[in-house]
Amino acid sequence: MSQPDESTQAVEARAASYLLGTYAWTKFHPRDGRGAKLVDADGKVYWDLLAGIAVNALGYRHPRLVKALRAEATDLLHVSNLFYQAAQGELAERLVTLSGLSRAFFCNSGTEANEAAIKFARLATPGRSGLVALENSFHGRTAGAVSITGNAAYREPFLPLLPGVTFVAPNDVEALRAAVDGTTSAVFLEPIQGEGGIVPLSPEFLRAARDLCDATGAVLVFDEIQCGLGRTGHLFAFQATGVVPDVVTMAKPLGGGLPLGAVLTGPRMDGLVKPGHHGTTFGGNPVACRLGLAVLDELVEGGLVAKVAETGEWFGKKIAALKKRNKAVVDVRGAGLIRGIELDREAAPVQKRLLEKGFVVGTARKTVIRLLPPYVIPKAALSAFLTALEETLKEGAA
Numbered sequence: 551m552s553q554p555d556e557s558t559q560a561v562e563a564r565a566a567s568y569l570l571g572t573y574a575w576t577k578f579h580p581r582d583g584r585g586a587k588l589v590d591a592d593g594k595v596y597w598d599l600l601a602g603i604a605v606n607a608l609g610y611r612h613p614r615l616v617k618a619l620r621a622e623a624t625d626l627l628h629v630s631n632l633f634y635q636a637a638q639g640e641l642a643e644r645l646v647t648l649s650g651l652s653r654a655f656f657c658n659s660g661t662e663a664n665e666a667a668i669k670f671a672r673l674a675t676p677g678r679s680g681l682v683a684l685e686n687s688f689h690g691r692t693a694g695a696v697s698i699t700g701n702a703a704y705r706e707p708f709l710p711l712l713p714g715v716t717f718v719a720p721n722d723v724e725a726l727r728a729a730v731d732g733t734t735s736a737v738f739l740e741p742i743q744g745e746g747g748i749v750p751l752s753p754e755f756l757r758a759a760r761d762l763c764d765a766t767g768a769v770l771v772f773d774e775i776q777c778g779l780g781r782t783g784h785l786f787a788f789q790a791t792g793v794v795p796d797v798v799t800m801a802k803p804l805g806g807g808l809p810l811g812a813v814l815t816g817p818r819m820d821g822l823v824k825p826g827h828h829g830t831t832f833g834g835n836p837v838a839c840r841l842g843l844a845v846l847d848e849l850v851e852g853g854l855v856a857k858v859a860e861t862g863e864w865f866g867k868k869i870a871a872l873k874k875r876n877k878a879v880v881d882v883r884g885a886g887l888i889r890g891i892e893l894d895r896e897a898a899p900v901q902k903r904l905l906e907k908g909f910v911v912g913t914a915r916k917t918v919i920r921l922l923p924p925y926v927i928p929k930a931a932l933s934a935f936l937t938a939l940e941e942t943l944k945e946g947a948a
């Protein structure tokens with residue numbers, strides 16, 4: 551049985567002895583949290599600007615989530631997908647209404663959502679198997695999703711993967727044009743690349759992708775797993791682009807911290823998916839779906855998406871000003887509360903120093919500080935972070 555007050559050394563030793571080595575753990579032991587604050591095993595308080603990699607959008611111990619979880623605790627914790635359960639349909643109805651798409655399929659994670667999207671696209675494009683994705687994209691770790699992930703290091707140990715995948719440089723319209731043809735089943739795009747270093751795709755590129763898919767019959771899939779559900783200041787990232795995809799995949803914040811992924815399909819997919827084509831034991835778990843409804847209540851009725859838009863715009867100006875006055879900052883990118891600060895040096899030592907100063911941040915590629923804070927983060931915390939970052943850059947952490 552796990553011991554909540556177990557020493558951090560014992561936790562680390564057990565992980566080192568018994569867990570597979572899939573993660574390069576940081577020496578950080580979050581044990582509690584409130585709002586956008588995390589508390590470690592020694593009681594030290596941190597501002598969280600990573601949110602469990604874009605999962606904890608409502609921060610920690612949000613009253614709406616706690617209430618929903620308490621209400622569910624005495625209900626069925628699992629219902630087979632062979633039977634009806636109310637929460638799944640209610641969440642599907644809300645997502646469909648809010649997105650303007652037609653239907654939802656629920657799974658447990660981002661990679662599963664993309665896996666399902668690859669299969670659904672095949673149903674829409676019989677006889678085709680080509681996939682087009684972007685360099686530096688990230689779509690997940692399962693065999694299909696990693697096949698379309700534009701990072702050779704993640705793919706190469708596992709070759710051969712899905713054949714027929716073409717990678718194109720982000721925002722290179724000509725290259726996209728050359729890649730998409732009558733053999734293409736689907737084009738997968740993150741409207742803002744996350745792992746790839748917070749790289750927004752240009753409106754022209756997204757429009758070209760839509761036009762090419764319309765012309766060739768390929769399915770346009772937007773992976774909004776990291777950038778979606780309010781993070782850009784719009785409920786769906788595509789809503790800011792003027793381009794409507796055929797399929798949207800989502801996960802991370804959807805289940806309020808519990809595993810929940812979704813594939814939203816537009817009219818292009820209507821009637822194609824039949825019983826037996828796809829499925830999952832756990833996907834759309836009733837507790838996760840109830841939390842999903844609570845997340846949407848807070849984002850929409852609670853006005854949290856509007857708050858992201860407002861805070862995000864303010865923060866965007868702050869980081870643009872930082873770039874202007876600090877030559878260690880090479881570029882700043884993103885929207886809302888998905889932001890990348892590209893440095894003239896490796897990001898990992900800066901990240902480590904920031905953690906010591908009480909700020910949890912992420913990195914992307916080698917030189918980008920990646921920020922995905924809970925939507926409830928106060929501006930004062932973001933200002934304090936910028937001050938700490940500037941100090942750290944001055945110290946020459948590298």
Ligand SMILES: Cc1ncc(COP(=O)(O)O)c(C=O)c1O
Nearest residue numbers: 659660661688689690744775776
């Ligand atoms: C854009 C994007 N797609 C897919 C995934 C995979 O999601 P998961 O880790 O839930 O499988 C991620 C995870 O970081 C992601 O950022």
